[in-house]
Amino acid sequence: MTPQFRHLALPLTLVLLLAACTPGGGEEAAQGDGAAPQRTTATRNDLDAAPAKTTALAVRTVRARTGTVTVQRTASATIRADRDSNVAAQASGTVERLLADEGERVRAGQVVVQLDDTQARQALENARLQAQQSQISLDQARTNTGQATASLGSAVQAAEASLSKARQDAASAENLYGLGGISQADLNAARSALAQAESGLAQARNTLAQNGRGGGSSLALLESQLASARAGVRQAEENLSRTAVGAPFAGIVVSLAVEVGEFASQGSPVFRLVDEGSVKATFNVTPADAAALTPGTRLNLGYAGVNYVATVQDASGVAGTDRLVPVTARVQGGGNLPVGGTAQVRYRATLGGGVLVPTGAIQVDGGENAVYVANGTSARRVPVSVVAESGGQVAVRGLDAGAGVIYPVPPSLQDGASIRVGAAASAAGSGGQSP
Template sequence: MSVRMGALALMAAVALSACGDGSARGKDKAEQQARIPVETVRVQTGPIAAAYRGTATLQAEDEATVTAKQSGVIERVLVEEGERVRAGQVLAKLETERLELELARAKATLDQLEQDFRRNELVYARKLIAREVYERAKYELDGARASFELARLALQEAEIKAPFDGVVSLRHVKVGNTIQAGSPAFRITRMDRLEAQIFVPERDIHKLAPGQPATLVVDAWPDKRFQGRILRVNPVVDAATGTVKVTVAMAPDQPELRPGMFGRVEIVYDRRANALLVPKDAVLTEDEQHSVFVVSEGRAHRRSIRVGYSDADHYEVLDGLKAGEELVVTGQTSLRDASEVEVVNALAPAPAVASGADARS
């Protein structure tokens, strides 16, 4: 009997021990499940640039719609869209038969009146005709000269010419078209002088000045940054929009750029070499107040911060953090102050900082 009792006691002890171990494991598992998985980065220092960013459509500094100066029928078109032309080059010609006849008639009239005037001049010198007759002949001669010059000008204007060096960006006419004086015939564009106009809020205009460097990114070449400089800042604020027009002149020898391209302009107005940086994904913003979750001893503590400049990926932290502190960058929307967390990523420094920026201080 005593042997059996001893065996039961031993079995009970083993069972209790097993129950105790199971309870402990369950508790540990529950605690582990209660921890919120997050990813973190460390606060780092690095350069950041403050810039103003705006969108703009590229425009040619020199662009002209070439119009016909005479009415008539288009006889020849000498250029096509995309061709480069020089100042004074003939782009198209009108039919000139009628104009040539008018010039010939004006020349004949002028020759006749010149002969008459020379004869009257000799007779008047001998005082054989009245002064009124002499002066009337002189006036008629002057009128004939003017008519001849007008006829010659009309014949010259039958040629439609380029006003400056450029590219034919649009052709309005075809051979056989009847065109009226003043109607558009071609559009000539200087491709090497392009501008971008952005409209800057009044509160930011003190940050910008002529000569400041600017960059442009266009959809056709999203990985390339084109260079330019502020050409001028309009001195007048638009009362309707509260903005000021800023014109950026693009640098020459950037053949990829075309008038009409839509782009994003960035004008850097300040740089800081050793700013305290945090990823934008780590920052929570409510009512213009910024905060982050700082991980310490397995818990995430919410902390308010004061930010300065920002770029596409980072905020500059002016107050509230120190370099090397660990921040939650993913999963913070599920956190409360002092929540237990489980870091699921291998901790690494924050990504490298890009040089471009759209910061506003």
């Protein structure tokens, strides 16, 4: 090939390649300008005949379950105790020993504070000696009086015998004088002897009586002295016992007001004792909550960072002017709580029951509450009535337990919308109650 033809062949080759790369280039070249409108019309008809595409919303569901909605309440409670005592010293003295520590449980009568009892013991010993001496004096007086009474009694008996003989002699003298057997002088002598015998008996009896009266008075005085000495012993024993300050009832020694070596005055408190079984908390709740706080219901009571268990004893009171009902609960192990102090009571109140769904699943449309449930591949709107709501949970009526409630709810979701359901979860958790 000559050089001039070689230069003409290269542009022609490029033109052919470009024509081959053009879509439908071969056919369009064959058909000419009139074929292009027929191809375009056919393509549009094919597109119009294809089915319209639809978009299904991807949703998640939660399983509705029957349960109750509860809420935790907090109330201010006042600490009280049926038996709370600031035990005072009944005698004055220096504290010698502390026989119990703060927080220790003691039994009734157990000594907690011992005062110095040296003087009280000495006073008791002196009182006992005094009583012993009085007893000895009384015993001696009784012995002496008994001996004197016996001697004077013998004298009376002798005087009575002398009188009897004098009467016989006087009677005999009267007979003999009538017969002329004795003289007037002898008769007078017999009569005088009788009068002396009568006087002697009267004197002996008077002496015996006087001895009895004197001895009785002496004995009565000595008996009175002995009784007084014995009373002194009892008083000394009582004074000694007062140096030991004991627990008037079983309980916990909450605090000690004295230390060893300090002087405690009579009537001053030395320790505080609380019967832990009598510690109570009183607080007020609404009538609805009071109805649920039946006797035996356990509550949580907090004070100064420490939690105690309280058990409801009574919630049957009548609401006061503040429309609140008083509740009394016994506190377990509350002996260290300050009587009259304020604590916080926490309890759970039931707001209502029904079918539980998340709060965010409730949709309000035209004043009506509703939820959307998955009905196969479509969403169905179900009107519901709200019973109670708390902690992200709502108890409703009008919805079947076990229904798959759509949650969260897509903004574009409508009744009958096509959906694609992902994994389901429980609406009420393991317990069916709000947190």
